[in-house]
Amino acid sequence: MNALSHLKQKVNQLSKLTEEEWIDFSSRWKSMDVKKGDYIIQVGQVERYFYFVHEGMLRAFMINNGMDVSVGFTYDGDFSGAYDSFLEQRPADWSMQATTNTELLRIGYSDLMEMFDRYKSVERWGRLFNAQALIGIARRQVEVRSFSAEERFDRLFEQSPHIFQLVSQKHLASYVGMTPETFSRMRKHRMKKDWQ
Incomplete structure (x- = not known):
C-alpha cells in the first residue's frame, strides 16, 4: 500500500470523504523521507506541519534537568508532530526525531485549516482525531500521576x-x-x- 492509500484508509476510519473531497484533501499532503536521527522539529521551532507516518518511527522527547525524557512514540499509521505548537503556531517545548528511516506525508497549517473550513467531512475527521488525542493525553496523565x-x-x-x-x-x-x-x-x- 502506498502512503496516500494508507492515509486514506486512516482518515476514512473516522470520517468518509467523497472522491472529490479526497482528491482535494490528498493533494495538500506532500511526501517527506527522514533519515534515522534526523529531527522533524526541535525545541524552539514553530511546527508548520502535521504528519502522517506511513513507515518508520518517530520519538517525541524533551531535555529536563539534563535528562533526555521520552514523551511518546509514533509509528506506521499514526499521525504525528508537535501538535500543540502546530495548532497554536508557537515555538515547540519538545523535539521530535526519527528513530528509524521514516516515510512521512505532511500537510501545512494553512492547507489543513482551509480543508477544515471547506469540507464538513474533513472537519469531522479533525474533531474525532482531536477527541482521540485528548483521551490519550488524559489516560497518559492518569498513568504518570497515579x-x-x-x-x-x-x-x-x-x-x-x-x-x-x-x-x-x-x-x-x-x-x-x-x-x-x-x-x-x-x-x-x-x-x-x-x-x-
Missing part, C-alpha cells in the same frame, strides 16, 4: 508489546520513568515470567 514505574512498565508491555522490538531500552526506560538498569531487570523478569 501508577508506579513498575505499573507503567506492565501497562506498556500489555498494550504495546511490539514497541519493545522497535525502541531502545534507554528511551523506553525514560518513557516509563525508571533507570535503564531497572528497566532491563524488569524486562528480563517479565520475559522469564511469560515463558513459564
